Amino acid sequence: MTQSVVVQVGQCGNQIGCCFWDLALREHAAVNKKGIYDEAISSFFRNVDTRVVGDGGNISKGKICSLKARAVLIDMEEGVVNEILQGPLRDVFDSKQLITDISGSGNNWAVGHKVFGSLYQEKILEKLRKSAEHCDCLQCFFIIHSMGGGTGSGLGTFLLKVLKDEFPEVYRFVTSIYPSGEDDVITSPYNSILAMKELNEHADCVLPIDNQSLFDIISKIDLMMNSGKLGAAIKPKSLVTSSTGVFKKRQEKPFDAMNNIVANLLLNLTSSARFEGSLNMDLNEIIMNLVPFPQLHYLVSSLTPLYTLADVNIPPRRLDQMFSDAFSKDHQLIRADPKHSLYLACALMVRGNVQISDLRRNIERLKPSLQFVSWNQEGWKTSLCSVPPVGHSHSLLALANNTCVKPTFIDLRERFIRLYKKKAHLHHYLQIEGMEESCFTEAVSSLSALIQEYNQLDATKSMPVEDLPRLNIAM
Numbered sequence: 001m002t003q004s005v006v007v008q009v010g011q012c013g014n015q016i017g018c019c020f021w022d023l024a025l026r027e028h029a030a031v032n033k034k035g036i037y038d039e040a041i042s043s044f045f046r047n048v049d050t051r052v053v054g055d056g057g058n059i060s061k062g063k064i065c066s067l068k069a070r071a072v073l074i075d076m077e078e079g080v081v082n083e084i085l086q087g088p089l090r091d092v093f094d095s096k097q098l099i100t101d102i103s104g105s106g107n108n109w110a111v112g113h114k115v116f117g118s119l120y121q122e123k124i125l126e127k128l129r130k131s132a133e134h135c136d137c138l139q140c141f142f143i144i145h146s147m148g149g150g151t152g153s154g155l156g157t158f159l160l161k162v163l164k165d166e167f168p169e170v171y172r173f174v175t176s177i178y179p180s181g182e183d184d185v186i187t188s189p190y191n192s193i194l195a196m197k198e199l200n201e202h203a204d205c206v207l208p209i210d211n212q213s214l215f216d217i218i219s220k221i222d223l224m225m226n227s228g229k230l231g232a233a234i235k236p237k238s239l240v241t242s243s244t245g246v247f248k249k250r251q252e253k254p255f256d257a258m259n260n261i262v263a264n265l266l267l268n269l270t271s272s273a274r275f276e277g278s279l280n281m282d283l284n285e286i287i288m289n290l291v292p293f294p295q296l297h298y299l300v301s302s303l304t305p306l307y308t309l310a311d312v313n314i315p316p317r318r319l320d321q322m323f324s325d326a327f328s329k330d331h332q333l334i335r336a337d338p339k340h341s342l343y344l345a346c347a348l349m350v351r352g353n354v355q356i357s358d359l360r361r362n363i364e365r366l367k368p369s370l371q372f373v374s375w376n377q378e379g380w381k382t383s384l385c386s387v388p389p390v391g392h393s394h395s396l397l398a399l400a401n402n403t404c405v406k407p408t409f410i411d412l413r414e415r416f417i418r419l420y421k422k423k424a425h426l427h428h429y430l431q432i433e434g435m436e437e438s439c440f441t442e443a444v445s446s447l448s449a450l451i452q453e454y455n456q457l458d459a460t461k462s463m464p465v466e467d468l469p470r471l472n473i474a475m
Helices: 010-031 079-086 109-133 151-166 188-202 211-226 254-269 283-290 319-326 356-369 403-421 426-430 437-458
Strands: 003-009 045-047 067-069 071-075 098-100 138-146 171-178 205-210 300-304 342-352 380-385 394-402
Touching: 003 010, 003 109, 003 151, 010 071, 010 079, 010 138, 010 151, 010 171, 010 254, 071 079, 071 109, 071 151, 079 098, 098 109, 109 151, 109 188, 109 426, 138 151, 138 254, 138 283, 151 171, 151 188, 171 188, 171 254, 171 283, 188 403, 188 437, 205 211, 205 254, 205 283, 205 300, 205 403, 211 254, 254 300, 254 342, 254 394, 283 342, 283 380, 283 394, 300 319, 319 356, 319 394, 342 356, 342 437, 356 380, 394 403, 403 437, 426 437
Parallel strands: 003 071, 003 138, 071 098, 138 171, 171 205, 342 380
Antiparallel strands: 045 067, 300 394, 342 394
């Protein structure tokens, strides 16, 4: 069994990480009634005898004593991490897993990347090495961060380079939260563009998620609740969209429910690594099958049924409808329409009581309406995990390497250019040692080169697919 380490960086990264650990513990508690430390739990948690001082307290089997998340928490402000340490998850982390400062990065990529990067490099390396030493077979680092702020974008992408140099054989999966056009951080286009260059160069796989899409999804669930289309009762034993109750405090903390959608995505993404299934998908298989070219490693994700996230008592959607929903633009976690764009490859990660025949039938049904590149017409990867989300019969996560991600990057570039033309706020960056204007021009050139690669793929959309002769085998 392999293990993975989650590295959560900045305010957004730590809030999403907190949701993920909470939901993961509930999932394992629902399945593991006897409290035995098994391979499923060991993939993301250590079992520690807290009576033993130092590193001698690791317990490889038997009863669960004290679970510790395989995680490193980094933030250059103390607020969110302190909140976690005072909350219900305080025992899942210890001080050896934390790196915090008090001054913050001031919404400045250069401060996070150049200042705090060099200041904390050794400390970050020490925590990462210690986390790796606790693993029998470390397969993957999951990095969770946002693109718009200073710490998430700056230190989060600095960390990628550190991981690439120190652990070149271990996959780097990045969940990146992209700011919406109405973002209240005025420098977010600068931060996002500078971070994009690092993602292009140092990540193995990126799941871009758009804040606006998350907000739209939550608004839809709200609307359906208020219109009476969904049942009013919250499911008693389900993974609720917010630990305080989804719909009670929306106006106070709208990001709680949005963070939980991302946590649910990570929960489904890692389900094959954590539980058994008739057709499990290793995390390295996602990269192997869905990333045909190193630069084009951005995967568009969709979750269905969305009402799983609302945790309300409604009849389950028909299985076939769940598959159809996964390809509709309303269910994508970035503003995109994959059905009208070009697929390089697609993975379907199904959980619950679903048969392989259900998978095959739905792929055959949907295939005629989806356009794949000519050289990968059978570019499907599928997995079946027998354990569904708590309180639900089944769920589906679709990951698509699709040219529909391009408009998100074009929009980001346009917002950057509007700001950069005026040289607005540039002096805040250029006063940081190691920052020059060439950092900005190189970053936007890197993004333009990526957009051009997607343009070239899109240009092949109208080309006819050759129906190559197949070898007939007599039976």
